[in-house]
Amino acid sequence: MSGRHDKEKGVNVQVLLRCRPFSDDELRSNAPQVVTCNDYQREVAVSQNIAGKHIDRIFTFDKVFGPSAQQRDLYEQAVVPIVNEVLEGFNCTIFAYGQTGTGKTYTMEGECKRSKSGPNGELPPEAGVIPRAVKQIFDTLESQNAEYSVKVTFLELYNEEITDLLAPEEISRVTLEEKQKKQLPLMEDGKGGVLVRGLEEEIVASASEIFTLLERGSAKRRTAETFLNKQSSRSHSLFSITIHIKEATPEGEELIKCGKLNLVDLAGSENISRSGAREGRAREAGEINKSLLTLGRVINALVEHLGHIPYRDSKLTRLLRDSLGGRTKTCIIATVSPAVHCLEETLSTLDYAHRAKNIRNKPEVNQKMMKSTLIKDLYGEIERLKAEVYAAREKNGVYIPKERYYQEESERKAMADQIEQMGSSDRNPAEG
Numbered sequence: 001m002s003g004r005h006d007k008e009k010g011v012n013v014q015v016l017l018r019c020r021p022f023s024d025d026e027l028r029s030n031a032p033q034v035v036t037c038n039d040y041q042r043e044v045a046v047s048q049n050i051a052g053k054h055i056d057r058i059f060t061f062d063k064v065f066g067p068s069a070q071q072r073d074l075y076e077q078a079v080v081p082i083v084n085e086v087l088e089g090f091n092c093t094i095f096a097y098g099q100t101g102t103g104k105t106y107t108m109e110g111e112c113k114r115s116k117s118g119p120n121g122e123l124p125p126e127a128g129v130i131p132r133a134v135k136q137i138f139d140t141l142e143s144q145n146a147e148y149s150v151k152v153t154f155l156e157l158y159n160e161e162i163t164d165l166l167a168p169e170e171i172s173r174v175t176l177e178e179k180q181k182k183q184l185p186l187m188e189d190g191k192g193g194v195l196v197r198g199l200e201e202e203i204v205a206s207a208s209e210i211f212t213l214l215e216r217g218s219a220k221r222r223t224a225e226t227f228l229n230k231q232s233s234r235s236h237s238l239f240s241i242t243i244h245i246k247e248a249t250p251e252g253e254e255l256i257k258c259g260k261l262n263l264v265d266l267a268g269s270e271n272i273s274r275s276g277a278r279e280g281r282a283r284e285a286g287e288i289n290k291s292l293l294t295l296g297r298v299i300n301a302l303v304e305h306l307g308h309i310p311y312r313d314s315k316l317t318r319l320l321r322d323s324l325g326g327r328t329k330t331c332i333i334a335t336v337s338p339a340v341h342c343l344e345e346t347l348s349t350l351d352y353a354h355r356a357k358n359i360r361n362k363p364e365v366n367q368k369m370m371k372s373t374l375i376k377d378l379y380g381e382i383e384r385l386k387a388e389v390y391a392a393r394e395k396n397g398v399y400i401p402k403e404r405y406y407q408e409e410s411e412r413k414a415m416a417d418q419i420e421q422m423g424s425s426d427r428n429p430a431e432g
């Protein structure tokens with residue numbers, strides 16, 4: 001895979017298809033099977049009866065995982081190379097897209113409770129992409145004896161509002177009404193990207209720490225579900241891991257390599273496939289998922305090479321702009337059910353995923369930073385935050401709300417910790 005080639009010509013978004021096994025309910029009701037996978041040929045066939053005629057539609061993807069494919073198979077064949085690229089300094093994104101109940105969360109998270117891990121830290125067979133990626137990242141960094149730092153964020157996007165799934169407990173125990181106030185604003189970062197103001201960035205030192213955070217974040221998602229009817233199927237979650245690795249040039253100069261992995265569990269796609277026919281009524285009922293609709297429009301605009309790509313129309317597409325036609329390497333895992341009662345949605349998912357194969361991104365490895373420049377940037381940021389906090393305290397500047405004050409204090413502390421970590425590794429190079 002030549003870097004220069006990728007940069008000039010671009011690479012297509014990789015699209016995988018996964019079909020889950022029949023559920024117990026479907027087995028009990030003897031639901032007829034309409035989807036057949038040929039993993040080897042990378043093909044999926046869908047049988048339809050149209051006007052008494054039996055018709056098979058066949059779709060080809062970059063990879064196909066039929067009902068018998070295990071979590072490990074999907075990970076080893078599709079995700080290991082992506083995580084290796086993140087460790088090489090690329091930004092990569094994996095989206096799970098499909099109808100509710102087809103296995104998006106199973107694929108992305110699976111069963112990843114620490115209590116179920118094996119004695120040597122090995123993961124349970126049902127662990128999904130996120131815990132496996134975390135394990136691969138730490139195993140690789142540790143085996144390379146590298147000096148590194150890893151930080152994660154975990155957010156949920158529901159009704160165009162961003163909630164922090166890693167926010168401290170006091171914040172998560174608030175009432176629903178208060179929860180609505182806790183939404184975090186999305187802002188331009190001045191470098192052509194966006195940032196979520198006040199999003200908790202946790203610095204983590206081991207895979208097990210991330211598992212604890214994941215459990216906390218996912219539990220928060222589930223708790224909210226009991227309050228907000230069917231929230232899980234209508235909300236998107238975005239788990240991001242950023243890795244900084246120290247490298248030394250032959251001249252002894254210290255450089256920092258940076259890679260980022262975004263793992264996205266999208267809302268159930270049934271919200272959009274129905275919307276075409278009854279958009280007006282569905283919008284009134286609040287059923288339309290603006291982010292998911294805009295994602296579809298952005299994909300169409302990219303595939304049809306339209307001049308205007310409507311990234312700015314939703315938070316999801318603003319957050320993930322670089323993953324769609326940008327410098328990030330992107331993979332979409334489309335999930336479907338094998339049963340007849342999902343036929344319409346299955347065809348819609350397959351059409352959508354097939355179209356997305358035509359998106360071309362221009363992946364570029366992130367530029368390595370001199371360690372001294374990074375530290376200088378971090379100090380600059382601390383000074384800026386300090387000045388804001390001081391102005392607020394003295395009431396001679398712009399007023400900032402209490403919440404933001406605490407957020408910024410914690411951001412400042414996280415940065416100071418990061419600098420401290422770098423400093424201590426300098427003083428004692430033997431420590432990893």
Ligand SMILES: Nc1ncnc2c1ncn2[C@@H]1O[C@H](COP(=O)(O)OP(=O)(O)OP(=O)(O)O)[C@@H](O)[C@H]1O
Binds near residue numbers: 021098232233268
């Ligand atoms: N490949 C698979 N193998 C075994 N079980 C699976 C598989 N995919 C999904 N399941 C099971 O099917 C059920 C629904 O899956 P899941 O909750 O992941 O769907 P989803 O697409 O994330 O739904 P939603 O959009 O509502 O969040 C779960 O009980 C899950 O364990």
